[in-house]
Structures are given as structure tokens and as C-alpha cells.
Amino acid sequence: MNSATKPRVPLRWTIQTQLPVAYEIVETPDLLDPANPELLSLPGGGTSTETRLVVLDHSVSDLYGERIRAYFDANRVPVAYLAMPGDERSKSIGNVLDVVAKLNEVGTNRLSSPPIVIGGGVLADVVGLAASLYRRGIPYIRVPTTLLGQVDVSVAAKTGINFGGYRNRLGSYSPPPRTLIDRGFLATVPHRQIRNGMGEIFKMALIKDLRLFELVEEYGADLIAARFQDGEATGPLPAGVADEVIGRAIAGMAEELQPNLWEKDLRRSVDYGHSFSPLVEMRALPELLHGEAVAMDCVFSAVLAAQRGLIDGADLDRITAAAVGLGLSPSHPLFCDVDLLTEALADTVRHRDGRQNLPVLTRIGAVCFLNDLTVAEIASAADHMGRLLDAARPATAGSRG
Ligand SMILES: NC(=O)c1ccc[n+]([C@@H]2O[C@H](COP(=O)([O-])OP(=O)(O)OC[C@H]3O[C@@H](n4cnc5c(N)ncnc54)[C@H](O)[C@@H]3O)[C@@H](O)[C@H]2O)c1
Ligand SMILES: [Zn+2]
Structure with missing residues (x-):
């Protein structure tokens, strides 16, 4: 051949590089005390x-x-504020663009x-x-x-908004370099929202932490009543339980996420x-909160496991009772809808x-994967x-009929 x-x-050119990622989660009481520097400390040190x-x-x-205003005023940091509603329907591209416009305006x-989201x-x-x-x-x-934000979102690397009737259809992997947790914020969170956060703690306990499950079984209802606060109102709660439950949930999440942060392993x-x-x-919006739906799925998945003999009936009853004990409904009409559940699994x-x-x-505290x-x-x-x-x-x- 010529x-x-x-x-x-x-x-052919191949660009290969590595992206080291480190981000910290700091638990600090009295975050809004003007003498507490955590809110102003920049990633890597210093202030702005x-x-x-x-x-x-x-x-x-x-x-x-x-x-919050008093905190920044006392520390002489100029601030531009933007307030937004915090319900699931607010996870929209419109709200993302509002934040972007405000970043432009602020310069x-x-x-x-770095902007601060509270x-x-x-x-x-x-x-x-x-x-x-x-x-x-x-x-x-x-x-x-x-609570959900402190035990679950706090560790997450992901961001996201809902789109086209699907949850988190648009999003990114972009962990903030610093997440600050002050349990004091929970004092004003409505009880239903605390139970909602308990849904994710329940999940974490089931997949890897029998001790956490036992704590949730024994003290879950009291923790909800006390909104995870210490003090006289906590009644039968022994000292340290609130910290242990939050700490175990965060540590469990961190342990699971770190080796697979970019989700290359989809198991x-x-x-x-x-x-x-x-x-x-999504179909139940706005009726169900995220953690409420998660708790139902935890029970549903335990039923699937029991049907296969992977766990026994006693464990299934114990799991169901624990959800009920937390004030989380174990079931919902949509979890009885075979077509919807099949469609959900397909997505x-x-x-x-x-x-x-x-x-x-x-068992309670361990999982396997089905295909x-x-x-x-x-x-x-x-x-x-x-x-x-x-x-x-x-x-x-009457009955479901
Ligand atoms: N990025 C991730 O990996 C990740 C992980 C888990 C959950 N999430 C997302 O988190 C969302 C659920 O978060 P959520 O449960 O915090 O819901 P949310 O942000 O809707 O807050 C719940 C309600 O509590 C109110 N609130 C917030 N702080 C309060 C306080 N201190 N006192 C009184 N009221 C307060 C809000 O106004 C809102 O009405 C879901 O959209 C879920 O997808 C993301
Ligand atoms: Zn979740």
C-alpha cells in the first residue's frame, strides 16, 4: 500500500490527574455566640x-x-442576607438561580x-x-x-434539586470544605421534623449499628420529645445519649461514604x-417528608428480606415496632401499590x-445486595x-378496601 x-x-492525548478531597464536619456548641470563631473561620484557616x-x-x-445578625455585627463582618423557604418543593432551578444572582450582586x-448556608x-x-x-x-x-441535616446531609458530598417529577435529578458532587453542627438549633425544630430525621438514623442503625438501633429503641421517643436537648425537660434521658446517637449516626455515614464518595461502586x-x-x-408530595418515606422503605425492604428468610419474623416485628415507637408510620397506601413500587424500582x-x-x-446491623x-x-x-x-x-x- 502506498x-x-x-x-x-x-x-491521542490523555489527561490524568487526581483530585484530593478533604472536608470537615465540626460539632460546636453555641455557634452563634459572637465569641465562637467557627462560623467565620475559612477553610484552611484565617478569616475574611x-x-x-x-x-x-x-x-x-x-x-x-x-x-445571626448580632453575630456578624459583633465580629464586624459585612453580610448580605438571602432568605428562602425550606420545603421540598423549593429544590428548584429557580431557587438555584436566585442564589447565583445574589452571588453576582454581592460580588x-x-x-x-465563601457563602454560608444556614x-x-x-x-x-x-x-x-x-x-x-x-x-x-x-x-x-x-x-x-x-436533625436530618445534622446527621445525614452534614456528611454528604452531594447537592441537588428535583426535576421532572424526580428527586435530585439535577445535582453535583461538591462537598463544602466546612460543615458546622450545633445541636442547639434542634430546640426549635418541630417534633414532626425531628421524627423525620430519626428516619435516617433508623436506616443507619439497621444497616450497620446494632448499638444505635438499641439506643433508638430505648430512647428514641424521649430524644424526640426533648428535641435532643439536655436539661431538666429531658426526663428519663441519661446524659450523653443525645450526643452518642448523633455521633454514631454521623460516624456511620462518614465511614460508609469515604471509601466510595463518588459512587463508582453502586452497591x-x-x-x-x-x-x-x-x-x-415525590408522588405523595407534600404529604410525606423524606425521612418518613425512608422509614417506610426500611420496613418494606425488611419485609422483602423476611420473605426470603434472610431475617426472621421476630426481627421484622422488632423493626416495625421500632419505627412505630419513633412515631414513624411503617406503611402508606402508596407502599401497597404494586405498579408504583415496580415503577419506582425500575427508575x-x-x-x-x-x-x-x-x-x-x-440481620439488624448488616446488609447484602439482591439483583x-x-x-x-x-x-x-x-x-x-x-x-x-x-x-x-x-x-x-374499616379496612383498606
Ligand atoms: N445532599 C445529600 O446527600 C442529602 C442527604 C440527605 C438528605 N438530603 C435532602 O435533605 C432534604 C431534607 O432536609 P430536611 O429534613 O432538613 O428538610 P428541610 O430543609 O425542608 O427543613 C425542614 C423544615 O424545618 C424548618 N427548619 C429548619 N431548621 C429549623 C430550626 N432550627 N428550627 C425550626 N425550623 C427549622 C424548615 O424551614 C423546613 O420547614 C431532602 O430534600 C433531601 O433530599 C440531601
Ligand atoms: Zn435520605
């Missing part, structure tokens, strides 16, 4: 004199706005004046996504103020309780790149969920 007609070897954007959840603004520096998981996800898009990514500081035990619930939660399979990778319990769950098994578990629903109804309300 050399002029020889096919040319393609030229530039204007900071502080995004506040509406409720946080109402309840803590004055103290936030690329690195040295609120629940919704606001953390919205502001986190805005920060990850702004100038292709700037750091931000996260202050979770709900994730922390996905327990998150296989069927995402679609159920989860796409999310897990074509495999079910369904975490199910082998061969059938519609018949879903139908039989849905039937069980129907019986749980009937059992929870007052006798006069």
Missing part, C-alpha cells in the same frame, strides 16, 4: 473581611435572624469569601448546587439546622430505605446503572404493607 493512502494513526452571602432558611431567619470572591437539607442542597455552578465551583460553608448500603421511597415521596435500576443492587438486611427481586415478591411485600396499614387504623375506620 504510504500516502495509509490510514493515519490517530493522535469581604462581604459574605448568608442564605437563611425562612424559619431560621424568623427564629435566629436577630442572633463574592472565587475562594476567599438551614435544613433543602437549603443545603440548593445553595450547594448554586455554589458548585458559580464560576464552575466555589467553596461554601454549610450549617445544618434540622451502597446507605441506599437502604432509598430504593422505592424516592418515587413514593432505581436506571439510577444504579442497570442493576437492582438492592440492599436488604441479613433478582421479582414483581411477585414486591406484590407479596405490598400485601404485608397493606396489613400494617390496616393494623394502624382505628377499628372504626
Whole structure:
């Protein structure tokens, strides 16, 4: 063959690099005490004199706005405030763009004046996504103020908004370099929202921590009543229980996330309780909170495990009773809807790149993964969920029919 007609070897360049990632979660009491420097400390040390954007959840603004302003005033840090609602429907692209517009208005520096988000998981996800898009990514500081935010979102590297009827359909992996936790914020969180956070603690206990499960069984209701606060109102709560429960939940999450932060391995035990619930939660909006739907999925997945003989009936009853003890309903009409549950699993399979990778319990504190769950098994578990629903109804309300 003539050399002029020889096919040319393609030229190829490969860029290979590594991205070291480190972010810290700091538990600090009295975060809003002007003498506490944590809120002003920048990642890597030092402070900033530039204007900071502080995004506040509406409720946080109402309840803590004055103290937050006093904190920054006392420390002579100029601040621009933006308040946003913190409900699931606020996880929208519109709210992300509002944050971006405010960053422009404030003139936030690329690195040295990171915005601060103070609120629940919704606001953390919205502001986190805005920060990850702004100038292709700037750091931000996260202050979770709900139980769910403190035990779950606090460790997460992910941001996200809902889109097209699906949860977290748009998002990014962009952990804030600093997350600050002050349990004192929980004192004003409504009891239903505390129970909601308990849903994620319940999940963590089930997948890897029998001691945490026992603590939740014994003290869960008291912790909710006391909103995880110390003091006289805590009644039967021994000292240290609130710290131990929050600490074990955070440590468990950190241990699970660290080796698989970018989710290259789609067999994730922390996905327990998150296989069927995402679609159920979206279809039930605004009725169900995230942690409430997760707790139901935890029970549903335990039913699947019991049907296969992976756990025994006594464990299933214990798990169901623990959810009820936390004031979390173990079932819901949508968890009896076989078509919806099958559709939910189909979307989860796409999310897990074509495999079910369904975490199910082998005992309280351990999971294995299934890839061969059938519609018949879903139908039989849905039937069980129907019986749980009937059992929870007052006798006069009649049966599900
Ligand atoms: N990024 C992640 O990996 C990750 C992990 C878990 C959950 N999430 C997301 O977190 C969201 C749920 O978070 P959430 O449960 O914190 O809900 P949320 O942000 O909606 O907050 C719940 C309610 O509590 C109010 N609130 C917040 N702090 C308060 C306080 N200190 N006192 C009184 N009221 C207060 C809010 O205004 C809101 O009405 C979901 O959208 C979920 O997808 C994200
Ligand atoms: Zn969750």
C-alpha cells in the first residue's frame, strides 16, 4: 500500500490527574455566640473581611435572624442576607438561580469569601448546587439546622434539586470544605421534623449499628420529645445519649461514604430505605417528608428480606415496632401499590446503572445486595404493607378496601 493512502494513526492525548478531597464536619456548641470563631473561620484557616452571602432558611431567619445578625455585627463582618423557604418543593432551578444572582450582586470572591448556608437539607442542597455552578465551583460553608441535616446531609458530598417529577435529578458532587453542627438549633425544630430525621438514623442503625438501633429503641421517643436537648425537660434521658446517637449516626455515614464518595461502586448500603421511597415521596408530595418515606422503605425492604428468610419474623416485628415507637408510620397506601413500587424500582435500576443492587438486611446491623427481586415478591411485600396499614387504623375506620 502506498504510504500516502495509509490510514493515519490517530493522535491521542490523555489527561490524568487526581483530585484530593478533604472536608470537615465540626460539632460546636453555641455557634452563634459572637465569641465562637467557627462560623467565620475559612477553610484552611484565617478569616475574611469581604462581604459574605448568608442564605437563611425562612424559619431560621424568623427564629435566629436577630442572633445571626448580632453575630456578624459583633465580629464586624459585612453580610448580605438571602432568605428562602425550606420545603421540598423549593429544590428548584429557580431557587438555584436566585442564589447565583445574589452571588453576582454581592460580588463574592472565587475562594476567599465563601457563602454560608444556614438551614435544613433543602437549603443545603440548593445553595450547594448554586455554589458548585458559580464560576464552575466555589467553596461554601454549610450549617445544618434540622436533625436530618445534622446527621445525614452534614456528611454528604452531594447537592441537588428535583426535576421532572424526580428527586435530585439535577445535582453535583461538591462537598463544602466546612460543615458546622450545633445541636442547639434542634430546640426549635418541630417534633414532626425531628421524627423525620430519626428516619435516617433508623436506616443507619439497621444497616450497620446494632448499638444505635438499641439506643433508638430505648430512647428514641424521649430524644424526640426533648428535641435532643439536655436539661431538666429531658426526663428519663441519661446524659450523653443525645450526643452518642448523633455521633454514631454521623460516624456511620462518614465511614460508609469515604471509601466510595463518588459512587463508582453502586452497591451502597446507605441506599437502604432509598430504593422505592424516592418515587413514593415525590408522588405523595407534600404529604410525606423524606425521612418518613425512608422509614417506610426500611420496613418494606425488611419485609422483602423476611420473605426470603434472610431475617426472621421476630426481627421484622422488632423493626416495625421500632419505627412505630419513633412515631414513624411503617406503611402508606402508596407502599401497597404494586405498579408504583415496580415503577419506582425500575427508575432505581436506571439510577444504579442497570442493576437492582438492592440492599436488604441479613440481620439488624448488616446488609447484602439482591439483583433478582421479582414483581411477585414486591406484590407479596405490598400485601404485608397493606396489613400494617390496616393494623394502624382505628377499628372504626374499616379496612383498606
Ligand atoms: N445532599 C445529600 O446527600 C442529602 C442527604 C440527605 C438528605 N438530603 C435532602 O435533605 C432534604 C431534607 O432536609 P430536611 O429534613 O432538613 O428538610 P428541610 O430543609 O425542608 O427543613 C425542614 C423544615 O424545618 C424548618 N427548619 C429548619 N431548621 C429549623 C430550626 N432550627 N428550627 C425550626 N425550623 C427549622 C424548615 O424551614 C423546613 O420547614 C431532602 O430534600 C433531601 O433530599 C440531601
Ligand atoms: Zn435520605
